[in-house]
Amino acid sequence: SGEESWWRDAVVYQVYVRSFRDSDGDGVGDLVGARERLEHVAELGADAVWLTPFYPSPMADGGYDVADHCGVDPLFGTLEDFDALVERAHALGLRVLVDVVPNHTSDAHPWFVEALGAARESPERERYLFRDGRGEHGELPPNDWESVFGGPAWSRTADGQWYLHLFDPSQPDLNWRNPQVRADFREVLTFWLDRGVDGFRIDVAHGMIKRPGLPDTGLRQQIGMLGRAELPYFDQDEVHEIYREWRGLLDSYSGDRIGVAEAWAPTSERLARYVRPDELHQAFNFALLEAEFSAERFHAVVDESLRENCRVGATTTWVLGNHDVQRPVTRYGGGDVGLRRACAAALFSFALPGSVYLYQGEELGLPEVLDLPEEALRDPIWERSGHTSRGRDGCRVPIPWEGRHPPFGFGPEGSTESWLPVPEGWSELSVRAQHLRTESVLRLYRSALALRRHHPALGDGAHRWVDAPEAVLILRREPGFVCATNFRDEPVELELPGELLCRSDRVDAAPSWSGALPGETTVWLRQDR
Numbered sequence: 001s002g003e004e005s006w007w008r009d010a011v012v013y014q015v016y017v018r019s020f021r022d023s024d025g026d027g028v029g030d031l032v033g034a035r036e037r038l039e040h041v042a043e044l045g046a047d048a049v050w051l052t053p054f055y056p057s058p059m060a061d062g063g064y065d066v067a068d069h070c071g072v073d074p075l076f077g078t079l080e081d082f083d084a085l086v087e088r089a090h091a092l093g094l095r096v097l098v099d100v101v102p103n104h105t106s107d108a109h110p111w112f113v114e115a116l117g118a119a120r121e122s123p124e125r126e127r128y129l130f131r132d133g134r135g136e137h138g139e140l141p142p143n144d145w146e147s148v149f150g151g152p153a154w155s156r157t158a159d160g161q162w163y164l165h166l167f168d169p170s171q172p173d174l175n176w177r178n179p180q181v182r183a184d185f186r187e188v189l190t191f192w193l194d195r196g197v198d199g200f201r202i203d204v205a206h207g208m209i210k211r212p213g214l215p216d217t218g219l220r221q222q223i224g225m226l227g228r229a230e231l232p233y234f235d236q237d238e239v240h241e242i243y244r245e246w247r248g249l250l251d252s253y254s255g256d257r258i259g260v261a262e263a264w265a266p267t268s269e270r271l272a273r274y275v276r277p278d279e280l281h282q283a284f285n286f287a288l289l290e291a292e293f294s295a296e297r298f299h300a301v302v303d304e305s306l307r308e309n310c311r312v313g314a315t316t317t318w319v320l321g322n323h324d325v326q327r328p329v330t331r332y333g334g335g336d337v338g339l340r341r342a343c344a345a346a347l348f349s350f351a352l353p354g355s356v357y358l359y360q361g362e363e364l365g366l367p368e369v370l371d372l373p374e375e376a377l378r379d380p381i382w383e384r385s386g387h388t389s390r391g392r393d394g395c396r397v398p399i400p401w402e403g404r405h406p407p408f409g410f411g412p413e414g415s416t417e418s419w420l421p422v423p424e425g426w427s428e429l430s431v432r433a434q435h436l437r438t439e440s441v442l443r444l445y446r447s448a449l450a451l452r453r454h455h456p457a458l459g460d461g462a463h464r465w466v467d468a469p470e471a472v473l474i475l476r477r478e479p480g481f482v483c484a485t486n487f488r489d490e491p492v493e494l495e496l497p498g499e500l501l502c503r504s505d506r507v508d509a510a511p512s513w514s515g516a517l518p519g520e521t522t523v524w525l526r527q528d529r
């Protein structure tokens with residue numbers, strides 16, 4: 001602790017609390033469960049955990065519909081459980097980031113309940129974005145904005161006014177031009193900082209400020225363009241004022257507390273604005289996650305991400321997955337091929353300058369579960385999309401810990417409950433099974449992250465591309481470290497002198513190197529010259 005800028009090259013492990021570990025047998029992961037399994041995270045070699053929302057919530061959007069920002073939902077435990085988790089994490093050398101959800105609240109939040117019961121233009125309604133509708137009787141939504149989850153971004157209240165919700169109708173958007181809202185959130189942040197958290201992951205950090213007048217977009221399709229198009233409800237310049245204020249608050253605490261933006265911006269340059277020196281420390285860089293598995297794309301993404309972040313003096317982050325997107329193994333083609341590519345991409349990303357965000361289960365090579373029964377689906381996207389999208393539940397399936405039968409030790413001994421069914425075939429993917437095998441994705445991640453932690457060339461710093469055959473990327477980092485990835489599905493003959501440290505296609509006690517770089521594989525080498 002006390003070490004400056006720990007986050008610049010940190011490995012942060014995302015705990016999706018609901019699916020990590022269930023301590024009481026109700027089929028839902030909880031804070032006690034998370035605390036009991038922090039050793040797994042420490043042993044993996046992470047520097048911090050990010051906990052997804054555990055606040056009181058009707059759980060319409062997995063807890064991103066917050067009804068009380070300063071409490072713990074009984075489903076997940078108590079504030080005492082939270083304190084115990086933080087204490088344990090710190091004892092293990094892990095920092096703790098928590099989610100803060102400032103763009104919207106749950107419709108069950110007392111603020112919104114009061115707003116609904118209050119008069120038009122009352123201070124209670126000014127907390128949110130209430131507007132009169134269009135059309136002769138105000139029967140049409142105030143503008144053409146669409147919800148990220150599908151359908152119009154407006155819902156009508158009993159007295160005829162409409163309220164804005166960029167996500168589910170049960171997630172009304174707050175009015176961040178209202179000083180009261182800003183003051184309320186300062187209190188929320190202060191509450192958790194005082195409880196010892198090391199920072200915040202800021203949900204929809206690009207969404208809080210809407211363009212004055214709430215103008216139409218004029219676009220026919222808005223959802224698919226998330227993050228790419230310029231939209232009047234995302235990435236408005238004034239949103240940065242909020243982060244300047246929050247930075248001041250974070251800096252008033254000792255211990256290098258940080259803010260990480262979940263921001264989707266149209267360009268790398270726009271994204272880098274969130275990490276200017278007087279704003280947030282990090283922003284998720286989703287460029288690698290969105291790139292297909294190709295040398296060209298990966299090369300371009302790295303150069304562009306680093307260029308823009310360097311300009312403002314920040315490091316970047318590397319993200320291959322989270323609780324909102326299809327798991328990398330499946331995204332890269334599924335099966336053995338997908339797994340090979342996911343491991344190659346992971347090792348590639350661990351060798352880059354900056355910090356790494358890992359989503360629970362990536363270290364096990366878990367695939368997306370594509371065949372969840374429809375009655376099991378809980379993501380609001382499933383309903384809101386009119387069943388055209390199955391939503392995000394497939395990457396939220398509980399972690400298999402051990403044993404032969406689902407849910408593989410997700411809950412306490414003897415419990416068979418899990419809020420989403422865990423596939424029968426996951427026995428060999430469990431933490432215990434992979435720990436016991438000499439060859440496993442878990443072992444690969446552990447050894448790679450240990451090397452990353454101890455090798456002076458890795459983490460923060462500079463890199464240089466080395467000339468390479470087509471479809472191969474070779475990256476050099478000083479002192480004496482080389483990372484080579486072959487994106488082709490066939491081996492490539494390659495002159496790479498040096499001592500082999502690690503290879504993504506295999507875990508060996510004494511890794512060997514024959515001169516051909518296997519297809520879809522990353523290797524790490526130590527070179528004295």
Ligand code: TEU
Pocket residue numbers: 061064065101148167203204226262323324
């Ligand atoms: O996500 C914000 C977001 O805009 C997307 O990740 C979106 O959920 C996805 O593209 C839909 O396909 C954050 C949270 O990570 C997500 O879980 C929440 O549902 C959302 O905010 C609302 O709070």
